[in-house]
Amino acid sequence: MKYYVMLLLSVLLTALVLVFFKIVSMDSKGDIIKMLGDIRLYVAVLIYGGAFLLWIISASKIDYTVLVFSNTGGLIISGLVGYFVFHETITLGKIISYVLIASGVITLVLTSART
Numbered sequence: 001m002k003y004y005v006m007l008l009l010s011v012l013l014t015a016l017v018l019v020f021f022k023i024v025s026m027d028s029k030g031d032i033i034k035m036l037g038d039i040r041l042y043v044a045v046l047i048y049g050g051a052f053l054l055w056i057i058s059a060s061k062i063d064y065t066v067l068v069f070s071n072t073g074g075l076i077i078s079g080l081v082g083y084f085v086f087h088e089t090i091t092l093g094k095i096i097s098y099v100l101i102a103s104g105v106i107t108l109v110l111t112s113a114r115t
Contacts, residue, residue, distance in 0.1 A: 003057070003058045003060075003061040003062050004058070004062065004109065006054045006055075006057055006058045007054070007055065007058040007062060007066075007067065007070050008070075008073075009051075009054055010051045010052075010054035010055040010058065011051075011070060011071060011073050011074050011077070012077065013047055013048070013050060013051035013054070014048065014051045014071070014074055015074045015077040015078055015081060016047060017044045017045075017047050017048045017051065018074075018078060018081075019081055019085060020040050020041070020043065020044035020047070021041075021044055022086070023040065024038045024040050024041050024044070055067070062112065063112045065108060065112075066108045066109055066112045069104060069105055069108050070105055070108075070109065072101050072104075072105060073101070073102070073105050075097075075098070075101055076098045076101055076102055079094055079098055
C-alpha cells in the first residue's frame with residue numbers, strides 16, 4: 001500500500017511542478033533568459049526530482065502498466081488546476097475524458113492491488 005501512496009504523491013508533485021513551469025513561462029513571456037533567472041524554476045526542478053525518486057521507488061513494487069497509466073491521473077489534476085488556477089474552461093468532452101481516465105486508472109490499481 002505504501003508504494004501506491006508514493007506513486008500518488010509522485011503524480012501530485014508532478015502536477016504541482018507543471019503549475020510552476022506554466023507560471024514561470026507566463027511570467028517570462030517565453031524568454032528563456034528570464035526563465036533561467038527565476039528561482040521558481042529551480043524549486044520546481046527540485047520538486048520534480050523528488051517526484052521522480054518516488055516514482056522510481058514505486059516502480060520496484062508496482063506493475064508497470066499501473067505505473068504508466070497512473071501518470072495519466074495527472075491529466076485530471078491538471079484539468080482541475082487549469083480551471084481553478086488558470087481559469088480555463090472545462091467542456092463536456094473534457095469531463096467525459098476525465099471520467100474515462102479516472103475509471104481506467106482506478107480499475108488498474110484495484111486489479112493490481114488484489115494480485
